[in-house]
Amino acid sequence: MIDERIAQLVVESSAVPSTGTVDVRCSGAWTLQGIATLEQRLKGLAWPGEGDLLFDSSAVSALDTAGAWLLHRTVRALEQRGRNVRINALRPEFSTLLQLIASRSLMPEHALAAKTGMLTKIGQRAWRGLIGLSGMLSFVGESAYVLAHSLAQPQRIRWRPILYNLQAAGFEALPIVGLLSFLMGFVIAYQGADQLHRFGADIFIADLVGLSMLRELSPLLTAIIVAGRSGSAYAAQIGTMKVTEEIDALRTIGIGQAEMLVLPKMLALIIALPLLTIWADVAGVFGGMLMARSKLDVAFNVFIERLGEAVSLSSYLTGIGKAPVFAAIIAMVGCYQGFQVSGSADSVGRKTTVSVVQSIFLVIVADALFSVVFNWLDL
Numbered sequence: 001m002i003d004e005r006i007a008q009l010v011v012e013s014s015a016v017p018s019t020g021t022v023d024v025r026c027s028g029a030w031t032l033q034g035i036a037t038l039e040q041r042l043k044g045l046a047w048p049g050e051g052d053l054l055f056d057s058s059a060v061s062a063l064d065t066a067g068a069w070l071l072h073r074t075v076r077a078l079e080q081r082g083r084n085v086r087i088n089a090l091r092p093e094f095s096t097l098l099q100l101i102a103s104r105s106l107m108p109e110h111a112l113a114a115k116t117g118m119l120t121k122i123g124q125r126a127w128r129g130l131i132g133l134s135g136m137l138s139f140v141g142e143s144a145y146v147l148a149h150s151l152a153q154p155q156r157i158r159w160r161p162i163l164y165n166l167q168a169a170g171f172e173a174l175p176i177v178g179l180l181s182f183l184m185g186f187v188i189a190y191q192g193a194d195q196l197h198r199f200g201a202d203i204f205i206a207d208l209v210g211l212s213m214l215r216e217l218s219p220l221l222t223a224i225i226v227a228g229r230s231g232s233a234y235a236a237q238i239g240t241m242k243v244t245e246e247i248d249a250l251r252t253i254g255i256g257q258a259e260m261l262v263l264p265k266m267l268a269l270i271i272a273l274p275l276l277t278i279w280a281d282v283a284g285v286f287g288g289m290l291m292a293r294s295k296l297d298v299a300f301n302v303f304i305e306r307l308g309e310a311v312s313l314s315s316y317l318t319g320i321g322k323a324p325v326f327a328a329i330i331a332m333v334g335c336y337q338g339f340q341v342s343g344s345a346d347s348v349g350r351k352t353t354v355s356v357v358q359s360i361f362l363v364i365v366a367d368a369l370f371s372v373v374f375n376w377l378d379l
Contacts, residue, residue: 182287273327
């Protein structure tokens with residue numbers, strides 16, 4: 001007498017002569033509790049070499065997801081060997097579960113095809129890139145529309161989230177931006193001091209530090225720091241809200257996601273990044289002054305006097321003018337990648353990483369384009 005609580009699968013030794021069909025009798029509870037034992041029996045089972053297979057499932061007393069998956073996998077393996085397999089007398093609720101497992105199978109038929117070629121992979125990557133670019137442009141267009149609509153009706157602007165993001169992205173970033181800019185100016189002055197001293201051009205250390213920091217390095221370094229610090233936070237925050245369905249809740253009560261989540265972050269960063277750049281200019285020049293004083297014996301007042309002659313107003317405004325563009329890029333990329341999160345915490349981490357990489361890449365590309373344009377305009 002077979003215990004009905006134990007799953008069984010028995011292959012009948014005799015086939016029906018007229019049809020060549022081999023009967024396979026399934027019985028017992030096909031559940032997670034005994035799935036390991038049943039799987040071992042399946043591995044050691046000797047299947048007939050020919051003939052169709054008919055699974056008689058009338059004696060199956062219980063079937064859960066694990067049992068349905070094992071039954072589906074067994075049937076698929078036999079079909080791949082060229083056998084014709086049918087399942088008979090399975091309860092309707094068990095049949096529905098088996099169909100669900102089959103529809104969610106991780107091994108569809110097209111997955112057994114040959115490996116994808118190199119050109120196909122390149123085409124697929126290019127197509128995904130075009131789709132991502134199209135989505136990004138659509139997101140930027142929607143955000144620009146919301147911004148124009150909010151500027152036309154200032155009472156719609158949410159000042160409290162803007163002030164909160166201004167504190168988080170601006171004020172709280174002052175220590176790290178100031179420290180790294182100070183060290184950058186210190187290093188530039190140190191590297192240039194020996195070379196300038198050889199030609200008796202010690203005073204030109206102010207030109208080197210001033211132009212490199214105020215025109216190029218301060219806005220670029222500040223944007224990279226903010227991209228890693230605030231851009232990633234934007235992606236993680238929006239991505240987490242999407243996973244927890246908070247964004248769906250906002251949409252349900254009629255609050256626009258761009259107006260509530262994107263616009264305050266973008267406006268706050270556009271305000272904060274130029275101010276952080278000015279702070280980085282001061283810290284970088286101060287670091288250069290200290291090194292020039294200790295390495296070349298250039299007094300502070302001499303350094304500042306020469307700095308005023310070396311750095312023109314246009315050069316200073318060039319560096320400051322890049323900051324709002326960098327801020328818009330960082331905010332747009334961070335928020336867009338946050339909205340691309342799909343359903344899991346792992347997706348939040350991946351999109352956060354993508355947002356940082358894309359932000360830094362696009363900021364550097366924008367800085368290169370600024371250099372080309374300013375050179376063409378002779379600024």
